[in-house]
Amino acid sequence: MSNKLISVSKLKKSFGGLKAVDVDELSFEEGELTSIIGPNGAGKTTFFDLISGFQNSDSGEIYLKEKNISNSQPYKIARMGMVRTFQLTKVFDRMTVMENLLFSGSDVSNESFVKSIIKSRSQKSYENDLKQKASEIMDDLNISHMSNAYARELSGGQKKLLELARSIINEPEILLLDEPLAGVNPKLAEDILALIKKLSDSGITILMVEHNIEAVMKISNRIVVLAEGSLIADGNPNQIREDKNVIEAYLGKDDE
């Protein structure tokens, strides 16, 4: 129990008659790099939405660091150290890359209205430190040359990078990555994958939804397979590769 960072029990969510998520028992341990895979419509993104608070579950419980966060506000969950990215990349289009990072890295108290009027020295030095931190992350991700470009001028892959940079600037404990490789060219995908591996090695717990099976097999410690909202397999990459239920779910019953 002690190192279970996230655990859910009897989590249910349906849209009308459509069962999106129905997971009995599932937990993730500290430091794991877990991939969640499954056919389209398996409820992977909905599962992310539920644990990050962007959607409310119909029933069931979600625990983050042994605290019940079922139906908590997304921003409160994020403040507990669990940060997510989105399937359709959400960057702040009409802000520069730098501003994107500064906003994301800034503490809430730094953004207080009163402090912003007074423009205290402490705020200035905080902002300078933040800029330093943002520059370092941009260097790491090779996007420092676009620092002053509007985010909407970036390519799809660069936006994915920016979103990643934005999620790690606050040093989260848990990262939820929703299709970090979707629509990214092979070279950049390689880079992003290496980055995810590096983040995982540095101790961040990572949950990732991804369709690129090859990549998933390569870097995950553990793979969770969902189909029609339910858990059908859970294990390390080798176990999953051989799992009959998984092959069935992906290829259909009578094929082979």
Next chain:
Amino acid sequence: MTEKISKRVIFAFVITSLSIYLVFVLNPDGALRILLNLLTFAGIYGLSAIGLNVHFGWTGLLNFGHASFMGVGAYVTLLLMPHAAGREGEVTSTGLPFLVALIIGIMSAALFGLLLGLPAIRLRGDYLAIVTIAAAEIFRLLVRDLESITGGVYGIINYTENFQQYRPMFIDKFSESNAFSPSQAWVCLAAWVSILLTVLFLKRLNNSPWGRALRAVREDEDAVRAMGKNAVWLKLQSFMLGAGIAGLSGVLLAFNYGSLETTVFVPLLTFYVWAIMILGGVGSITGPIFGSILFWVIISETDRLAYLLFENANGQQLAGVRFLLVGLLIMLLMIFRPSGLLGKKEELLLDVK
């Protein structure tokens, strides 16, 4: 980049100066008096548009109830000072001094923004627009019906002295030599000083972490939440600030009119302010100032222009042509400068999500 900005500023200055020059061309007699009236309205409406820009330009909130914020500011301030109200002109001879009443009025407008925002601000885009326009109408009808307090349709009178008593001597002298109304000159000066102070205040905020957070909300609320920020609270703060600025402009409007009636705060007022903000440039702090002057030149001089174009037309026909010209000029501006006089093309904000 800096070169581009300065080009835009020069263009804004040129077109605004040209429009002021037009006033002199079209009015051989009494041009200065017309200009004073025009600049007073331009100052007041421009200030209101600056407040609206905090809502829409900075935070992306579609507020179509701006007139009610102006109204709350005006009514609270006037009712706290000595005034006369209602059908009988019932006199209230005691009250707070002007500055105290003004501050309470502005704070009330901000508070009204908070109260309206609490239930409504979670709505996105056009839904917020619908709620705010309805709330503004409810406010107006309520003020009209609460006749015993607000004077209802008969309005409020005899309050201007609260403000005019502070009028400095030089305004009287200046007005006398130019045949101005000294009281309007004083309101005009107050309006432009208010604009100056508000612009300085907002410039300070715009580049601050707070301003940056508002822009992030404008771009993507979900991403703001995912970064651990309370988007609702940020939107409420923006709503309150913009509403407070609108409240101040409402007070100035009341002093410019000399008597206050509920009909001032019809939705048309909101739409005028929107037009000014769009002309000036959405997202630009100083844009609404230029937009407002241009807008009021167009509004006030088009009847002269229509008269010159169609000498034999009667008053009714001229009134029709006039609004045709207003529409045409605004359309032309939007075609050739879709981001307004000072708006950045990169931040063109008319594509509402």
